[in-house]
Amino acid sequence: xxxxxxxxxxxxxxxxxxxxxxxxxxxxxxxxxxxxxxxxxxxxxxxxxxxxxxxxxxxxxxxxxxxxxxxxxxxxxxxxxxxxxxxxxxxxxxxxxxxxxxxxxxxxxxxxxxxxxxxxxxxxxxxxxxxxxxxxxxxxxxxxxxxxxxxxxxxxxxxxxxxxxxxxxxxxxxxxxxxxxxxxxxxxxxxxxxxxxxxxxxxxxxxxxxxxxxxxxxxxxxxxxxxxxxxxxxxxxxxxxxxxxxxxxxxxxxxxxxxxxxxxxxxxxxxxxxxxxxxxxxxxxxxxxxxxxxxxxxxxxxxxxxxxxxxxxxxxxxxxxxxxxxxxxxxxxxxxxxxxxxxxxxxxxxxxxxxxxxxxxxxxxxxxxxxxxxxxxxxxxxxxxxxxxxxxxxxxxxxxxxxxxxxxxxxxxxxxxxxxxxxxxxx
Numbered sequence: 001x002x003x004x005x006x007x008x009x010x011x012x013x014x015x016x017x018x019x020x021x022x023x024x025x026x027x028x029x030x031x032x033x034x035x036x037x038x039x040x041x042x043x044x045x046x047x048x049x050x051x052x053x054x055x056x057x058x059x060x061x062x063x064x065x066x067x068x069x070x071x072x073x074x075x076x077x078x079x080x081x082x083x084x085x086x087x088x089x090x091x092x093x094x095x096x097x098x099x100x101x102x103x104x105x106x107x108x109x110x111x112x113x114x115x116x117x118x119x120x121x122x123x124x125x126x127x128x129x130x131x132x133x134x135x136x137x138x139x140x141x142x143x144x145x146x147x148x149x150x151x152x153x154x155x156x157x158x159x160x161x162x163x164x165x166x167x168x169x170x171x172x173x174x175x176x177x178x179x180x181x182x183x184x185x186x187x188x189x190x191x192x193x194x195x196x197x198x199x200x201x202x203x204x205x206x207x208x209x210x211x212x213x214x215x216x217x218x219x220x221x222x223x224x225x226x227x228x229x230x231x232x233x234x235x236x237x238x239x240x241x242x243x244x245x246x247x248x249x250x251x252x253x254x255x256x257x258x259x260x261x262x263x264x265x266x267x268x269x270x271x272x273x274x275x276x277x278x279x280x281x282x283x284x285x286x287x288x289x290x291x292x293x294x295x296x297x298x299x300x301x302x303x304x305x306x307x308x309x310x311x312x313x314x315x316x317x318x319x320x321x322x323x324x325x326x327x328x329x330x331x332x333x334x335x336x337x338x339x340x341x342x343x344x345x346x347x348x349x350x351x352x353x354x355x356x357x358x359x360x361x362x363x364x365x366x367x368x369x370x371x372x373x374x375x376x377x378x379x380x381x382x383x384x385x386x387x388x389x390x391x392x393x394x395x396x397x398x399x400x401x402x403x404x405x406x407x408x409x410x411x412x413x414x415x416x417x418x419x420x421x422x423x424x425x426x427x
Contacts, residue, residue, distance in 0.1 A: 021377075026053030029396050029403055031382070041382045042407045044351075044396045047201065047233045048259035051312045052396040058265045058308045065304035074103075074298035083298035086306045090270065094255070095246035100278040103303065104269035105296035108232030108258035109143030111269035112195070115254045116147040116165075117292055119193040119226050122277050125288045131192045135182060135225075137173040139203030139387070142195060142230055151195055154203060154387065173200060174208075176215040183223045193226040193253075198244035201233040204387040205346045205354035213248040226253040226277065232269070233352075236260030236310075237319035237397060240326050240350035253277050263309045266302040318397040322351050328401060329353055332408040333393060339415045340427060341368070346390075353393035354386055355411055362389070364425035368418060375414035381407055 003017045022034040029052060032038050044050060051058075065082065072080060087101035102118075104110035116134055123131035134151060141157075142148035149158055150165035153173065158164070169186060171178040183191050198213060200206035220227040227250075234244040235257040241247035245255060253276055258269035281288045296302070313319060330347035333355065337345040341361050347353035362368055369385040376383050376391075386392040393407060418424060 028052045028054060029399055037380075039377065039380055039382045040403055040406055040410075042393050042395050043382060043384060044394055045264050046259070047238060047394050048262075048264040050237060050260045050397045051263045051309060051316075051318065052398040055263075055265070055308075055312065057312065058263075058305055061308040062266065062301055062305050065301045069300050071296065071300050073295065075293060079298065080300040080303070082300055082303040082307055086303040086310070087298075089307065089310055090257075090261075090272065093242040094272050095243050096251045096274045098275050099272045100282070102271045102273065102290075103298040104258075104271065105294035105299065106267050107143075107269045108230075108256060109145040109148050109269075110294060111232060111256040111258055111271050112143045112148040112151070112230060113145040114269075114292060115228050115256050115271045116151070116193070116195070118254070118271070118273070118277065118290060119228060121290060122226065122280065123192050125280050128189070130190050132167045133169055133186055133191045134167065134193050134195060135169045135171060135179065135186075135191060136195045137197075137200075138170055139173045139200050139206060140195070140197055140230075141200070141202035141387075142197075143232065156388070173203070173206060174212065176209075176212050176219060179216055180219045180223075183219070183225060188223040188225065191223065191225050193228050194220055195228045195230055197230045197233070198248055199234055199239055199349060199352055201352070202387055204356065204389045205352050205392070207346065207349055208248070213245075213250050217250045217252075228252060228254045228256065230256045232256055232258045234350065237313060237322050238350050238352060238394070240319075240323045242319055244350070261309070262302065262305045263312075265309060266299070266305040268299065268302040268306055313397075316398075322397050325397075325399065325404075326350050329393070329395075329399075329404050332404045336408060336412060336415070339412065341415050341419055347393070351394055351397065351399070354390035355393070356390040358427050359389075360427045364427070368424075371418045371421070372411070372414050375417050376410050379410045379413060381410040383407075383411065 004020055008016055023031045024034050025032045029041055030038055031041050090101050091099045104114050120132050136151040138153035140153040142151045146164045150168050171182045217227055229245050229252040238260055245252055253274050255272040262268050333345045333347045333353050336342050336355050343358040344356040383391045
């Protein structure tokens with residue numbers, strides 16, 4: 001095979017450059033490679049293809065919008081009809097009233113950086129400029145731009161790059177009191193915001209402890225710290241509700257989102273901003289200005305796609321289907337916890353699942369997850385190494401019971417094959 005010119009993200013190119021898998025077509029939950037092999041995609045791309053592949057109704061909308069007006073910048077006074085419509089429809093589903101929507105280009109990484117910059121600017125505008133420190137959690141993932149890389153609790157992603165954004169701090173992912181202690185240690189007068197995924201995604205699909213999110217919301221309110229909930233993965237149904245913030249009964253000051261906004265049919269991210277933050281910029285007579293934006297902010301074709309995607313979610317009641325199927329997926333994955341290589345299976349909240357490999361197995365067999373991913377793909381199922389601890393399962397919302405059974409059976413077969421390899425060291 002000819003060496004590729006494309007530098008793959010999150011890939012060791014010395015190993016990948018002559019061993020690529022070229023995906024050429026997709027329909028529903030299945031994709032085909034250039035050699036005609038089919039695969040059941042248990043990842044929905046990367047958590048994003050919520051409505052499934054091959055939706056001609058979305059493609060038709062994108063084509064027509066490209067003809068009418070592919071794009072036009074939305075700086076200053078300019079906007080487009082689909083930009084305005086999509087912002088208002090997103091606002092209708094937010095867990096707080098009167099939300100404002102800031103669209104970002106690309107996806108969640110830009111949304112996180114936008115929210116972080118806005119959090120710091122807000123405190124400057126309200127004349128508390130010392131409030132600059134942003135706190136995040138271990139095991140968290142907040143994208144790969146400068147702020148998100150600095151905030152993430154995955155040290156490997158920062159290796160060789162630090163320091164990037166300064167004035168950041170971290171607390172254990174599952175300890176609300178640790179947040180209170182950290183704010184006290186730093187001084188509430190110095191802390192701008194706390195960033196938190198409602199369900200940690202790339203760090204291993206970690207569910208919040210009972211009462212955790214309501215408690216950290218209380219701590220933030222008591223200490224006058226902005227609460228920013230990162231729903232890049234979970235928003236628009238992935239977590240079993242339109243927003244997981246709503247599912248857990250909290251009202252953040254900002255919510256970041258991407259992925260499910262368009263189901264991957266166009267790159268788009270957004271930040272939803274509650275009135276507490278937006279009002280100081282929007283109120284009559286304000287001279288405050290957020291000097292931030294992207295060439296493709298509010299992109300006409302991307303927001304047209306977003307509206308078409310939202311039409312499907314609403315028409316087919318797909319968010320309700322996630323709430324119904326979360327227990328179905330959990331029941332299929334649960335028996336995998338009995339395998340000797342598996343430490344735990346995490347599922348049951350939305351269509352988010354992780355088959356966690358026993359840490360002792362991982363330590364004795366550093367390549368075990370890569371082997372499991374490869375064996376699953378050989379058997380027609382695409383999964384991936386999640387946080388170097390687990391196999392990810394996060395299918396499209398249209399997944400069937402039979403397809404979920406195939407995913408679970410294939411992972412089990414792969415576990416069996418890898419455990420019988422001659423160089424495998426058992427737990």
